[in-house]
Amino acid sequence: MAKRAAPEVNAGSMADIAFLLLIFFLVTTTMEKDSGISRKLPPIEESDEDVIIKQKNIFTVLINGKDQLLVEDELMELKNLRAAAIEFLDNGGDGTCNYCKGAKNPSSSDNPDKAIISLKNERETSYAQYISVQNELVGAYNELRNRRALELGPQKGFRDMNFIEMEKYYKDVKWSGNKEKLAEVIDQIRTEYPLKLSEVQEQ
Amino acid sequence: MSKFKKKKGGDLPAVNTASLPDIVFMLLFFFMVATVMRENTLLIENKLPSADQIEKLEKKDLVMYIYAGKPSANYQSQYGTEARIQLNDKFADVSEIAAFIAAERASKREELVPFLTTSLKVDKDANMGLVGDIKQELRKVNALKINYAAIQGDVSKNKKN
Numbered sequence: 001m002a003k004r005a006a007p008e009v010n011a012g013s014m015a016d017i018a019f020l021l022l023i024f025f026l027v028t029t030t031m032e033k034d035s036g037i038s039r040k041l042p043p044i045e046e047s048d049e050d051v052i053i054k055q056k057n058i059f060t061v062l063i064n065g066k067d068q069l070l071v072e073d074e075l076m077e078l079k080n081l082r083a084a085a086i087e088f089l090d091n092g093g094d095g096t097c098n099y100c101k102g103a104k105n106p107s108s109s110d111n112p113d114k115a116i117i118s119l120k121n122e123r124e125t126s127y128a129q130y131i132s133v134q135n136e137l138v139g140a141y142n143e144l145r146n147r148r149a150l151e152l153g154p155q156k157g158f159r160d161m162n163f164i165e166m167e168k169y170y171k172d173v174k175w176s177g178n179k180e181k182l183a184e185v186i187d188q189i190r191t192e193y194p195l196k197l198s199e200v201q202e203q
Numbered sequence: 204m205s206k207f208k209k210k211k212g213g214d215l216p217a218v219n220t221a222s223l224p225d226i227v228f229m230l231l232f233f234f235m236v237a238t239v240m241r242e243n244t245l246l247i248e249n250k251l252p253s254a255d256q257i258e259k260l261e262k263k264d265l266v267m268y269i270y271a272g273k274p275s276a277n278y279q280s281q282y283g284t285e286a287r288i289q290l291n292d293k294f295a296d297v298s299e300i301a302a303f304i305a306a307e308r309a310s311k312r313e314e315l316v317p318f319l320t321t322s323l324k325v326d327k328d329a330n331m332g333l334v335g336d337i338k339q340e341l342r343k344v345n346a347l348k349i350n351y352a353a354i355q356g357d358v359s360k361n362k363k364n
Binding site for chain 1 (some may be wrong): 220221222224227228230231234235237238239240242251252254255256257258259260261263266320322323325326327328329330331332334335337338341343344348349350351352353354355356358361362
């Protein structure tokens with residue numbers, strides 16, 4: 001008998017098999033990246049002594065059950081909130097803040113370190129509105145920090161970089177700049193404009 | 204004459220599909236690499252609010268998810284339309300959060316526990332009462348790092364329509 005070559009396997013259905021696998025993966029996996037507004041909750045502390053904070057250093061934001069915004073006991077539109085928060089934080093009333101560009105109004109906050117934003121809500125407040133307000137307030141801080149980063153950056157050798165970019169580069173392993181120096185700048189900006197946003201637990 | 208005719212004759216040749224499996228495999232590998240397996244089957248409606256000051260959550264293995272929202276259409280007859288919490292594929296009560304966090308912590312290596320973040324995936328139509336209860340519960344178990352999950356977008360999209 002003559003030696004016969006083994007018959008070739010028909011590979012025509014290979015594409016079908018691959019498609020089947022592909023569809024399986026398309027269905028069972030998700031591509032979404034988790035993102036959101038990161039916050040830190042205050043720890044539960046039974047402190048009897050009340051810390052006395054001057055009323056002028058507190059910026060109260062209340063979202064009521066009808067999703068209306070009360071800022072310092074006055075109604076405000078959401079779109080005006082960011083500007084109002086910036087004005088409050090950047091006021092620099094006691095004159096110790098040499099990087100503030102605010103109005104130096106003595107009846108508003110003393111300096112960004114003492115200024116506290118207090119966010120209150122009611123049980124009926126919608127989550128969407130709450131996130132919108134959080135977003136605007138975090139946006140106010142970010143805007144001030146970005147401005148400061150653009151001022152401070154060129155002195156330290158980080159030209160044309162705002163705060164958000166600085167943080168991004170700091171986390172980026174492929175970035176080739178001087179990370180220690182960048183961390184210093186980031187820390188400095190964070191202490192100059194500390195994020196003091198208190199979320200009051202409703203009763 | 205016949206010499207030339209012979210070459211021309213016949214229909215259009217069939218397109219060679221031998222590389223089709225390769226193309227499909229390439230797509231397959233792309234999806235295998237770029238995506239992650241779904242972890243929970245959602246029993247609730249979960250439309251996240253929009254925000255533009257969001258940060259990305261790195262290290263997915265160090266994130267605990269708490270879902271909340273009103274039960275989706277299939278479950279409404281059983282569970283009603285009031286917003287509820289979902290932990291690990293099932294509806295849960297606020298009081299079960301402490302146990303959930305403890306279980307999540309136990310499943311991670313000890314040195315990683317301080318870096319655990321809780322991602323609150325709350326439907327935008329839920330009210331803050333529920334979220335406040337969750338927050339209070341998280342404070343009790345000292346899980347203070349939280350992240351309000353949101354998608355990139357302008358806040359004006361959050362308005363009720």
